[in-house]
Amino acid sequence: IPPPEEAARMARYVLHSCDWGALATLSAQEGLRGRPFANIFSLSDGPPGPCGGSGVPYLYLTDMEISVQDLEVNSNASLTVSLAQTPYCRKHKYDPQNPLCAHIIFVGSIVKVNDSEAGLAKKALFSRHPEMESWPKDHNWFFAKFNITNIWVLDYFGGLKIVTPEEYYSVKP
Secondary structure (H helix, E strand, C coil): CCCCCCHHHHHHHHHHHCCEEEEEEECCCCCCCCCEEEEEEECECCCCCCCCCCCCCEEEECCCCHHHHHHHHCCEEEEEEEHHHCHHHHHCCCCCCCCCCCEEEEEEEEEECCHHHHHHHHHHHHHHCHHHHHCCHHHCCEEEEEEEEEEEEECCCCCCEEECHHHHHHCCC
16 A cells, blocks of 8 residues: 555545445435435446556435435535455454554535546446446436545544645546
């Protein structure tokens, strides 16, 4: 994995290593309206492998999903991905809360991808999550991406590191 002094590369590495993340929204649901709500979503920034992906977290969503209903009211969200879901932390006996078991927090918004980006999103997601191709068509699935505005990296002791989206997208993972 990248060294701790390369926070932007670490953020790209962790995202590309992860197949899912915890997406937090502000709930629009009756009884929870305005409160934080987290849910697990499959994601991908590109096909698995050493090429490193695009850095863009893509998702496959339906309006039937409660977090997507929240996003229709307020598209702002945060997304957390962690190496805890990979063999890395288990191999090193790192607890998921240990900063050496790196995790990244992205803040931004969820937006539907346009037609020119849909092919890239489809390839990224279906290469990692082939089951998605057979999900019920009547659920009106669509491709979306997490539009990143802020990035926090926790990969070592001493607190969070802030990475700008420009730094993040400019590094080679």
